[in-house]
Amino acid sequence: MTVRSLFVWDFDNTVVLDNTDTLVFQILAPEVLARQRAIICKSAGPHLWTTIISNGLMSLFELGKTPEEILSAAAEAFFPVETAAVLRRIASTPTARSVVLSDANTLFIHACLKKADLPHDQVFEGGIFTNPATVEEPGFISLRPFIDPNDPEKQHKCNRCPANLCKGEVLQRIIRDEYDSWRIVYVGDGGNDHCPVLRMGSEGVVLARKGFPLHRKVLERPPLAEVRLWDSPVELKGLIHDLL
Ligand SMILES: [Mg+2]
Ligand SMILES: [Zn+2]
Incomplete structure (x- = not known):
């Protein structure tokens, strides 16, 4: 039987070799991100990255961006x-x-794909699973968490992951819904890519970016899936060609 492969891509520092969330602030107003980080770190409750970015985007709007x-x-x-x-x-x-399985957001991902001249529904035919963002009147970006914090039914049960997104649970759902018999190839770099990787079977392959948090985590706690490392996009391309 032919092996069918589902490539599951993290986005920031994997597809693009930057973090889109921090990049927009670096380019437009670096002080905004620092201020939002400080506010969130002083507040009680979970320190959610999406809250920092969402509040930061509102500040950019107030600054006229x-x-x-x-x-x-x-x-x-x-x-x-x-x-x-x-x-x-x-x-x-x-x-x-x-x-795509990412903690970035729909608008940033679509903007990068458009600039690279890649139609998102063709290259990511299986979908883009990330925090939803929209442009709202009178001209600000609204960013919402992947999991609605006000809906008790939807909260995930994973203690490894931040409240807004457990990539592991989403990956399991994607596999269950449509890709049960497919080989999973996971491409990622981040600490939050460890949870999905740990849920993969032994036939799966993890393409982890060398020297990044996912690499350290798979050394501490190896998954059942086979781990291969890449350092440059050329190496990544070679690893993927071997799997096609
Ligand atoms: Mg990443
Ligand atoms: Zn998780």
Whole structure:
């Protein structure tokens, strides 16, 4: 039987080699992010990254930054040509498909893909699972957590992950809904990529970015899936070609 492969991509520091969330503030107003971080760290309750970014985006609006300026700053993230090429290659392979599983947001991801000239519904045919963001009148970006904090039914039960998103639970749901018999290939770098990776079976493959938090975590607690490391987009492209 032919092996069908689902490539599950983290976005920041994996597809693009920057963090879009911090990049927009670095470009437009670095003091805003520092201030929001300080406010959240002093507050009681969970220190949610999406809250920091969501409040920061409101501050950018108050400073007169338009959604267009913010999205073009996000699209400044470095998108390697090799990664764009390998995404196209996966999309044109009948036995392979890609999805994004990211703690960034829909608008930033779409902005980066548009700049790289990649139609999102073609390269990520399986979908983009991330925090929803929209442009609202009179011209600000509204960012909401993937999991609505006001809906008790929807909260996840994972103690490894922040309240807004457990990538592990989402990955299990994606697999259960449509990809039960597919080999999972997980591409990521971050600490929050460890949870989904730990839930993969032994036939799965993890492509972890060398020297980043996921690499350290899989050394501390290895998954059942096989781990391969990549350091550059060229290496990543080679690893993926081997799997196609
Ligand atoms: Mg990442
Ligand atoms: Zn989790």
